[in-house]
Amino acid sequence: MQFAESSSRLTRRAVLGAIGALSVAGAAACSAPGPAASSGGAAVSTPTAVSTSIGTKPVTLKLYDGQGLKAVDDALIAAFTKKYPNVTVTPTYDPDNVTTQNQPRQLASATPPDLIRVISVTAGTKNNLLTNLDAYATAYGWDQLPASQLAQFRAKSGVAGSGSLFAKASGFTMTGLYYNKKLAQQVGMTAPPASVTDLTALLSKAKAAGLTGMVVANKEGGGVFPYQLLLNTSMGPEKVSQWVFNAPGATIATGESVAAAKQVDEWSKAGYFPPAVNALDATAADALFASKKGLFFPWGNWDAANLDKTMPEQVGFIPMPPMTAGGKVAAMSDAATAFGIPSKSPNKDAAAAFLNFLSSDEARQIAVDNGFMPSGLSTQAAPTIKAGSVLNDVTKAFSTVSADAGQVPFVQNATAGISNQAWNPESQLLLAGKSTPEQFVANVQAKYEDELKR
Amino acid sequence: MSTVDGLTAPVDVADEVASASRRRLVRRRAGGGATRSALGRKARWAGWLFALPALVMYAVFELYPIITAVQYSFFDWDGVSVATPAGLKNYTRVFTEPQLLASIIHSFILIIFFTFLPVLLALVVASIVREIKSKALGATARTMMFLPQIIPGAASAIAWTWMYSPNGAVNQMLGAVGLASLQRAWLGDFTWALPAVGIIGTWLATGLCTLLLMAGIGKIDTSLYEAASLDGANRIQQFRAITLPGLRQEIGVCITITIIAALASFDVVFMSTQGGPGYSTQVPGVQVYQLAFTENRIGQSSALAVVLSIIVLAVILPIQRFFREK
Structure with a gap:
């Protein structure tokens, strides 16, 4: 019977322990999890003095995206850094199904990447974690792009679809x-x-x-x-x-x-x-x-x-x-990757230059080479696609759909x-x-x- | 349990195995208690010092997360921004949302496949293997039985997904033996998906249970079997009168481990069905993950996790008691 006795003592002890743990938890519960309400977030996330020049000093941009986009991103990075030799881009890729889980944490980090895959524009704007790109859009003239190419990345008071711009696409799905x-x-x-x-x-x-x-x-x-x-x-x-x-x-x-x-x-x-x-x-x-x-x-x-x-x-x-x-x-049809700039990024001008590069002729060809629909104006040179590829049909369908908004x-x-x-x-x-x-x-x-x- | 390991949590299974064998040792050298306690008093503080690194790890990686989970469960929090107190709302939702409740019921159904079947199978296999006289053959049998245990649950779930696929091994075998009428898309079938997932668990758990029970059988005095067979007891009588009572502790351990595996199942379900088709294989483990990391509802997820832990404790504690009492 010794076992029965000691086991009941153990149970009692376990209960006491549990009560102890719960009371500690109760004390901890007095302070809510998460950061204290931050002030001045909006100022950081909405820059007004922006520059389209990225200077000549060496800049390193950190980029975060999903593994499935590695091929297209790597090609874009190579072309971009060739054009701007003082810029280095160090990419980090997570498995695609993991990006949904990790992206909000990356975005909220104290040292976020400079270019980040934006999964939810509204989630990013709710906490002022994403840079408002309106000033850059004006400076670079992104406003001339077809409205349907940017609408998905706009948000106003927590609702996406219209308002300020928060991201730009490296290409589109169809x-x-x-x-x-x-x-x-x-x-x-x-x-x-x-x-x-x-x-x-x-x-x-x-x-x-x-x-x-x-x-x-x-x-x-x-x-x-x-x-x-x-x-x-x-x-x-x-x-x-x-x-x-x-x-x-x-x-x-x-x-x-x-x-x-x-x-x-x-x-x-x-x-x-x-x-x-x-x-x-x-x-x-x-x-x-x-x-x-x-x-x-x-x-x-x-x-x-x-x-x-x-x-x-x-x-x-x-x-x-x-x-x-x-x-x-x-x-x-949404973005291959919608790239945004986290508010806490110290290299916003250089990151914006990368966003601008995404609708260049060079980048459009890279997007198509990787199976995506190109972002940019219809007056730009059409990227070339291998004859006989079904992608010809897909891009044709994309043009039809775009024309029908x-x-x-x-x-x-x-x-x-x-x-x-x-x-x-x-x-x-x-x-x-x-x-x-x-x-x-x-x-x-x-x-x-x-x-x-x- | 002896006073020395009074720190042990009631469901700490590894320790349970250890103390089961220790108990036998203690029983054998009855009367050694006096020297032990004298020594124990002196070494008590030194003992704590030795345990300190482990205790720190335990506090940081076990206790602290549990406490914070309890704390989060009273908040509405997306993991990033400021949390708002939610009172008991997260808990009431666990019991009023039909899908959350259904997932808890599914995990109880899984006990049949994760616990009952493996323990029964393991009892049969262990008693048969006991009779294998050849050492090499016995070792081979043990290794074969234990193999599923060394493959990660996620990996075996993927392998089983292929076997269950419409053109997979299971349907091919059914076709080969003339049971083509039973062929179906197992994991896409609303009736059969949960049992199909359960069978993966059976396959995983049987090896572990067999190994534990074989170890237990090895400790049963063989003279008991000899005496019984001299008295004319047949195999089944020997099994009921000697093997089963002799394995009481080990069966308790098997049941404890596998019930926890069933109630807190995650990897097998997540990799094979993600809870589908419909909601037919949804379990709390997968819900906790999806709520926290896909939906960013940390508070709701923590509440479900806390409820799940309480359910596991409520099921396991009486079982522990039952198998401990003589």
Whole structure:
């Protein structure tokens, strides 16, 4: 019985210890975590005396980005430092999925990088951690760039989409429909479908021919792609953008949004998606499309190089057709990297010169070489693309979408947690037929409001 | 437990293993207590000095984070800007948000796969391996059983993801034996994803349990088995009357470790399903991570972590008691 006795003594001691720990915690709880409310942050983050000259003294810029952007960033750095020999850029890359977690901490650090990947403009401005670039924009003339190329990086009183500029893109992503040229011929697609109805007809023909109409991989949320591609034109780029930018009162619990979800639901129930859609990840989707059994593949520019390799000259790319024939087209398209300058950076002028360089002819070519859409003016020289590459189609689609002012940010980026906590699980439920289009839209909106504390 | 290691936290498993064997030693040399306590009094302060480096590490990397987590759980904080007090709001949300509550239930379901199955399997395997007379064969069997334990959970989750994929090994095997009708996308199936994830845990935990139980069986006096077989007891009777009672402590350790692994599971779920499809494999461990590092809701994440710790303690303490009492 000795064990029983000592064990009860131990339990008592553990309880006493726990109470002790809790009371210490209680004492600690008197002071809130986080820094004391800082004053003068706004002054540091909004410089007025700016210079477009970076002088001749040696400057070292620290750059922070995701590993996936290393190739394009390294090329940009090499070209930039060649042009400005007194500047050295030391890049740090984190694995892409880790940047979301580390970036806010990098940005808030006492010695932040000089150029940082901006994931959320609103989060960066809320605490005055990002430099307001308006003075630089005026000095360098960035205001002449197409408005849709900068809108995503503007913010005013905590809402993105308009206001002061906080970042500039090294290039853009582009989304739409890849298609297998041979299979398209087989189902009688001679011209891109003019409307969603035409597209559905093609999907049905593909199904009849024993093909997968649309290669969707929804283990990690690829199922949101067809939905948003439809949403962009059903609700309009502006309203979708406002939702992503957390504009006050923005909602996707609308009839147009339900209509987009209904279309996805119909396609899903008609068997146009792969049967194991919720178990497929991006790699599996690539493999399925490469097996030449899939007609369409709603995906983005990042896969172009891979498709050139696995299916050379066999793949085309079109923007998602509008809901009704003759309507404007739109696509999810955001920055390859939106570079911003942390407020605490001591080398703002040099960092701004790098941002300016991002829309130079040289940088545009680098962006295209790495599979991104170039930022800059339409009057600038068009970058050259290898003949036969599907990227030709992608850039063409990007021009069409830009002309229609249809650049829309990804709905997955509306809040930090919305992708993991709402879009992925809710789209899995929708594609499994376990929720209705109405529930799908309502649940995402509820999560959105919960996270934004509305 | 003896008074000397009174510092031990009740769920400190490594120590539990050590003291289980120590207890046997103490029992064997009954009457040695007097000399021990005399020595102990003198060396008490010197002992603390030796323990100091470890205590400092424990305080800085264990106690301090726990205390701050408790503190954060009463705030609304994004990890960067000024926190605002939230009272008990974060806690009420843990119990009112259906998804957070469901994730706790999932972790209890995982106990079946992380604990019951491995311990049962390990008991069977350990009693069979005990009978293997060849030393080399026994060693091989032990090594084979323990292999899953040396592979990181995250890595094995990836390997299992491939095996569970629509064209993966599991479906291929089902097809080969004529069970093609059972083929499915295991990790994408709302009904089967949680059991499929659980099986990964079974595979991981069985080796550890087997090894612990084999070590325990090795300490059981073989003359007991001889005597029993002379009395005509068959294998099953021997197992019930000798092996099972002899392994009481080790089974307790196995159950403790694996239940903690089930309730606080993270790596296997995170790498294989991220909680999907839908919310069907969401567990508190993954929620804590996502809340803190994806959503930047440090307070909410800490509250869930504190609740999770309390649940683990509430489950483990009675189990510890049960296996300790004679």
